[in-house]
Amino acid sequence: MIDVQLLRTQLDEVAARLATRGxxxxxxxxxxxxxxxxAIQTRTQELQSARNAHAKKVGQAKARGExxxxxxxxxxxxxxxxxxxxxxxxxxxRQLNDFLAGVPNLPHASxxxxxxxxxxxxxxxxxxxxxxxxxxxxxxxxxxxxxxLDFALGSKIAGSRFVVMRGALARLHRGIAQFMxxxxxxxxxxxxxxxxxxxxxxxxxxTGQLPKFEQDLFIVPRSEEKWYLIPTAEVPVTNxxxxxxxxxxxxxxKFVCHTPCFRSEAGSYGKDTRGMIRQHQFDKxxxxxxxxxxxxxxxxxxxxxxxxxxxxxxDLPYRVMALCTGDIGAASAKTYDLEVWLPAQKAYRExxxxxxxxxxxxxxxxxxxRNARGKPELVHTLNGSGLAVGRTLVAILENYQxxxxxxxxxxxxxxxMRGQERIEKExx
RNA sequence: GGAAGGGUGGCAGAGUGGUCGAAUGCACCGGUCUUGAAAACCGGCAAGGCGCAAGCCUUCGAGGGUUCGAAUCCCUCCCCUUCCGCCA
Numbered sequence: 001m002i003d004v005q006l007l008r009t010q011l012d013e014v015a016a017r018l019a020t021r022g023x024x025x026x027x028x029x030x031x032x033x034x035x036x037x038x039a040i041q042t043r044t045q046e047l048q049s050a051r052n053a054h055a056k057k058v059g060q061a062k063a064r065g066e067x068x069x070x071x072x073x074x075x076x077x078x079x080x081x082x083x084x085x086x087x088x089x090x091x092x093x094r095q096l097n098d099f100l101a102g103v104p105n106l107p108h109a110s111x112x113x114x115x116x117x118x119x120x121x122x123x124x125x126x127x128x129x130x131x132x133x134x135x136x137x138x139x140x141x142x143x144x145x146x147x148x149l150d151f152a153l154g155s156k157i158a159g160s161r162f163v164v165m166r167g168a169l170a171r172l173h174r175g176i177a178q179f180m181x182x183x184x185x186x187x188x189x190x191x192x193x194x195x196x197x198x199x200x201x202x203x204x205x206x207t208g209q210l211p212k213f214e215q216d217l218f219i220v221p222r223s224e225e226k227w228y229l230i231p232t233a234e235v236p237v238t239n240x241x242x243x244x245x246x247x248x249x250x251x252x253x254k255f256v257c258h259t260p261c262f263r264s265e266a267g268s269y270g271k272d273t274r275g276m277i278r279q280h281q282f283d284k285x286x287x288x289x290x291x292x293x294x295x296x297x298x299x300x301x302x303x304x305x306x307x308x309x310x311x312x313x314x315d316l317p318y319r320v321m322a323l324c325t326g327d328i329g330a331a332s333a334k335t336y337d338l339e340v341w342l343p344a345q346k347a348y349r350e351x352x353x354x355x356x357x358x359x360x361x362x363x364x365x366x367x368x369x370r371n372a373r374g375k376p377e378l379v380h381t382l383n384g385s386g387l388a389v390g391r392t393l394v395a396i397l398e399n400y401q402x403x404x405x406x407x408x409x410x411x412x413x414x415x416x417m418r419g420q421e422r423i424e425k426e427x428x
Numbered sequence: 429g430g431a432a433g434g435g436u437g438g439c440a441g442a443g444u445g446g447u448c449g450a451a452u453g454c455a456c457c458g459g460u461c462u463u464g465a466a467a468a469c470c471g472g473c474a475a476g477g478c479g480c481a482a483g484c485c486u487u488c489g490a491g492g493g494u495u496c497g498a499a500u501c502c503c504u505c506c507c508c509u510u511c512c513g514c515c516a
Contacts, residue, residue, distance in 0.1 A: 038478080041477085041478065041485085042478075042479090044485085045477095045478070045484060045485045045486090046484085046485095048484085048485060048486085049484060049485070051496080051497085052485090052497085054496065054497085055446075055495095055496055055497035056446070056447075056497080057496090058446080058496050058497065059445095059446035059447075059496090059497070060446085060447080062446080063446080063447090068496075071496070072496045073496090074496085075496040075497085076496075078496090079496080200506095225505095225506085244438095245438060245475095247438085366475095366476095370438080370456085373457095374456070374457060374473080376438095376474095376475075
């Protein structure tokens with residue numbers, strides 16, 4: 001949630017900055033809602049004050065043993081008007097809240113202004129793409145050739161955009177996640193977390209998936225309300241601090257969490273339909289930080305570097321992109337994407353997204369710490385993939401493939417493969 | 429799934445219709461004392477909203493209801509604890 005004070009005091013500047021996202025901000029609509037809200041709120045509070053004073057008088061009169069019939073009758077009049085106004089106030093506040101809940105975060109001043117993907121700015125590259133002396137296959141051909149990756153089976157069991165892995169490939173997939181968890185928890189200072197894969201609506205609202213992006217989620221129906229399958233560990237892990245005041249000295253909080261992620265991918269029909277790039281279910285190791293506001297941009301650089309370390313240790317070529325205003329997520333103030341080289345596509349593809357949300361999520365979650373003056377203040381939250389496990393598997397298959405269709409296992413992962421050096425076709 | 433008991437400030441925990449935004453303790457902040465610290469003593473100390481301010485309003489798990497007036501009474505739901513059942 002954007003700071004409503006900012007909208008009240010600097011509406012035009014804020015609207016102009018929001019407009020760089022390519023989503024028009026309705027300043028007139030906001031002004032109208034504000035004027036309405038303010039008028040109703042002022043009058044409602046006057047009446048509430050009158051009611052309270054009146055009720056007190058009745059109490060005092062009763063205590064003195066006086067007759068209260070007249071006073072009570074007067075209160076009836078106040079309450080009739082008040083009842084109506086309170087309903088209108090609730091309505092006005094709900095409208096304003098709905099409006100605010102849909103307003104994206106303000107992009108940080110350092111975010112390049114642009115319309116879309118093409119305007120993202122490359123920050124750096126690491127590792128040179130390997131030259132193949134044979135025609136590089138994509139991960140689908142490689143995995144199916146090895147007999148260890150089965151999309152048809154995924155479709156039979158669940159539907160399109162699901163996959164079944166088996167044997168060494170399934171083990172490698174597990175090993176990748178373990179490797180990442182170990183790296184971040186032992187070398188980067190993150191506390192490992194295990195968290196629910198199903199969350200309630202409050203949690204989804206807190207991190208910003210609701211109310212606007214319900215169509216991207218898998219819903220688990222429940223009596224009265226709904227549960228949701230998490231689209232990323234960001235949701236359960238960041239919500240650890242929802243509705244809490246964290247002791248200032250315990251900041252920063254750094255969590256790493258491996259979970260499956262579930263995304264309905266509504267609206268992306270026909271996009272990345274081949275292979276494991278875009279699945280309804282995939283695993284991801286997520287990094288989450290909760291920090292003091294003055295530390296969040298340093299934390300973003302550090303967190304991004306932590307994610308990059310994984311790619312470096314796996315010797316996978318990648319580049320870092322600063323997303324432009326038109327491409328960053330709604331809740332984010334600044335985002336770096338890590339893109340890994342995929343030889344078959346001859347392109348860099350997203351494998352991690354690292355964002356600073358500043359107080360946007362914290363405000364929705366009421367996640368605070370006690371500042372030097374002893375007053376509660378909103379924390380800043382960040383997260384980034386460290387990394388997407390499925391896409392890392394894809395990158396390893398494609399970058400480490402051999403002419404005979406086998407795949408060399410990167411050295412860093414061999415401890416997780418009982419020392420195995422290559423994945424080869426297994427007897428069925 | 430059944431039974432019982434609970435959800436109150438950062439934490440613990442009083443409060444069963446009015447002067448309760450809420451005792452008390454802990455924690456925290458300021459002061460006295462002390463070479464310094466501790467202890468002791470004194471004072472302060474919930475959050476959010478509106479307002480230039482004085483101040484006003486809201487909030488005792490959530491929502492609804494009764495009442496002139498609800499933390500307190502009634503209804504529904506959620507959550508927690510203990511016991512029983514079932515179960516990885």
